Amino acid sequence: MTKDVIALTPKMPDTWALLAGLYAGGPGLTVDTGDDGAVVQLCAADGRPLVSLEAPLLVQVPGEAERLLGDQVAPPGLPFWWTEARASTAAPEAEPLAGSVAGRLTMLLGGATWPPGAATTDVVPVAPRSEVSARPVSGGAHPTVDVLTDSTAVVMCDRPLVALTAWLSHILRAAVESRRALQIVTPPGVRLSLPLRTALTGAPNRWVVKDPDCGYYDGLSGAVLRWQDGTFAPARDASGGAVVAEAFGAAPASSEWQLIVAFRTVHNADENLVLGRALEAAWGALTGAAPAGWGTAEPINLPWSTRQLTDLARDRAPEPTHFLAVGDPDRPALAGLRVTRAEGGVGADATLTLGYGADESVPLDAIEALATTLAGAHGLTDMFVSLRRGRRDLAVPAWFEAPPIPVSYTLGAQGVRAAGLAHARRPPLSLRPVQLGPDAAPSLHYVLGDGGDARTWASLEHLMTHLNPPPAP
Known part of the structure; x- marks a missing residue:
């Protein structure tokens, strides 16, 4: 699963600001690119991908930061630049490293970070692990795909609202072109934006929700899921029917x-x-x-x-x-x-x-x-x-x-x-x-x-x- 840290800055992150952010792990890290240069990836010396930095986006529409991030962050006045750093939880250093990248951007350019308190300017040491040689997945996949099988691209997200971002749009297009499903895995309590929900409509694309009682279930249909043959697929009862998670039916009454x-x-x-x-x-x-x-x-x-x-x-x-x-x-x-x-x-x-x-x-x-x-x-x-x-x-x-x-x-x-x-x-x-x-x-x-x-x-x-x-x- 990845952790996201977002820098909202009144000035565009230029080359020098990005270099300062990328040095958050010291000179021993390497830099790679993906998605035709739209993603910069910070890797350990042994090749492990740690943080993916998306191309900055100029936001000129009121209310978008609040809609997608909630009221925990006060964005700069319009227009402002939105820069996402995605940290892999496969390495314990990655999350503080993403926070340091975002924190250095806001220190130099002003603005705010999300989630609150994630930003630092610390140098995060990355211990070498010679026994591990992990590179971004091959085959033209986006570097922020967490698991890639013959049938499925799995992306793990942990943020209150998961939206149809540019990098998720790219992953969805790549999955369609390679005849794969896109499956997004989240903890309980997460919501999807309406555009992303529309994009995921129809199996084999899925929103996979972790659940302490049943393991996993489909957040749109309620079907209990199991990891089978390289993809999340519905679990079956003794008669072969699908099983619906109890959490899916526990909806509060709505007056909206x-x-x-x-x-x-x-x-x-x-x-x-x-x-x-x-x-x-x-x-x-x-x-x-x-x-x-x-x-x-x-x-x-x-x-x-x-x-x-x-x-x-x-x-x-x-x-x-x-x-x-x-x-x-x-x-x-x-x-x-x-x-x-x-x-x-x-x-x-x-x-x-x-x-x-x-x-x-x-x-x-x-x-x-x-x-x-x-x-x-x-x-x-x-x-x-x-x-x-x-x-x-x-x-x-x-x-x-x-x-x-x-x-x-x-x-x-x-x-x-x-x-x-x-x-x-x-x-x-x-x-x-x-x-x-x-x-x-x-x-x-x-x-x-x-x-x-x-x-x-x-x-x-x-x-x-x-x-x-x-x-x-």
Whole structure:
């Protein structure tokens, strides 16, 4: 397992500051690089990797340090530089060495470190161990992968909130390319950020939680896990069924809510295309403000800009591009946006999740107006809105959370044409849709409920079967 120490500095860590940090272990250590130079690794003279230092990241978005690190650290004013040092627990010297690296950076540049009290400026002696010759894993793997087998890349993390950082994104891409699973192992009590939870969706990727009673369990499904043939896999009972950990079912009652708005838009692929405007419109309709920032990993570090977002998508085309967006700290909101080529242009799939406390009202009355806006001005294909009990801060705990309950479904003009207006307006249900837009190209908005009755899942299933009947045999 690794220990992370993060330096938050008002000035960029330049070459001299980094050299001062890297000398925290004295002149006997060696320096290696990985991830195309984005990671500097401090190694013992015998080759043991001790500390991995990530490339500094300029954070220009308010609230990101507090969202990811909690209120234990007071970051410098915006903008500030975020530098992560990851220490391997395979060597007892590594954790104090990471603290000394971060402490030297903040001594020279100002700022703060996380966790509090980890920073020092001590020289940490590293005892040689001639009988050990450990090098970073081969095969192009990221140097902070803890265990690499033929089927799985295992990363061990110990921090209150594990986020979809740049280095974890790289490991996930490398795992996909090498046909491996990514499995993140954490102690109990750890939470995932919503973007990381989304990235881990679907086996064989897993969030593996240590548990004193059962050993390990899947933090997203609750299945008890065992290390088998180089990977964590579900344990089975005598009848061959999966076993659910008791800790997974011990969820406290929640009085907080999460509103989930998922929609797809399609745009003409021309030089005037600007991506992100549909997401911006949804954000404004539900919060009264635009997103605060965007990026491709966490911390989300760039001020919101649809033009910059579009430029990056153009640079990466024809490959798909995944973006993240975050809102103002006072209104927790996170979104994922995936841009791909689509028939007839460029497709953008967005999922916006907003958090609400027990004393806050969820703006369900704004959904129809949002559907009208997206259908009329942003090429809406469809939109699905749901509501669930969940943490206001949108963090994902390692216990059972009830699935979301449907609120509404909107079918864009193209889908209405494909289904036939008369057919789409008369589903085999008591509900009747609201027609949006002009008669020549109408969209239909179906209100399914208020998010309080799980039986609306059956209504949604009947509606989707009606709109998209299976082909005739």
